[in-house]
Amino acid sequence: MSVAKIIEISSESPNSFEEAIQNGIARASKTMHNIKSAWVKEQHVVVDNGKVSLFRVDLKITFVLD
Numbered sequence: 001m002s003v004a005k006i007i008e009i010s011s012e013s014p015n016s017f018e019e020a021i022q023n024g025i026a027r028a029s030k031t032m033h034n035i036k037s038a039w040v041k042e043q044h045v046v047v048d049n050g051k052v053s054l055f056r057v058d059l060k061i062t063f064v065l066d
Helices: 017-029
Strands: 004-013 035-048 051-064
Touching (some): 017 035, 017 051
Antiparallel strands (some): 004 051
């Protein structure tokens, strides 16, 4: 029987939502093993002088416990 755990993280990128997601999963992979899925809970942008300057995502990451 497997037991999974879900954690919530935030990640950001100056380029795109996709890069923010990749950055978050890559960073989480450094300390968690057996990551199985990620769900994008929310997306936000930071706007400076009428332009998007930062893409931010809140992720729920599911991983299987050892």
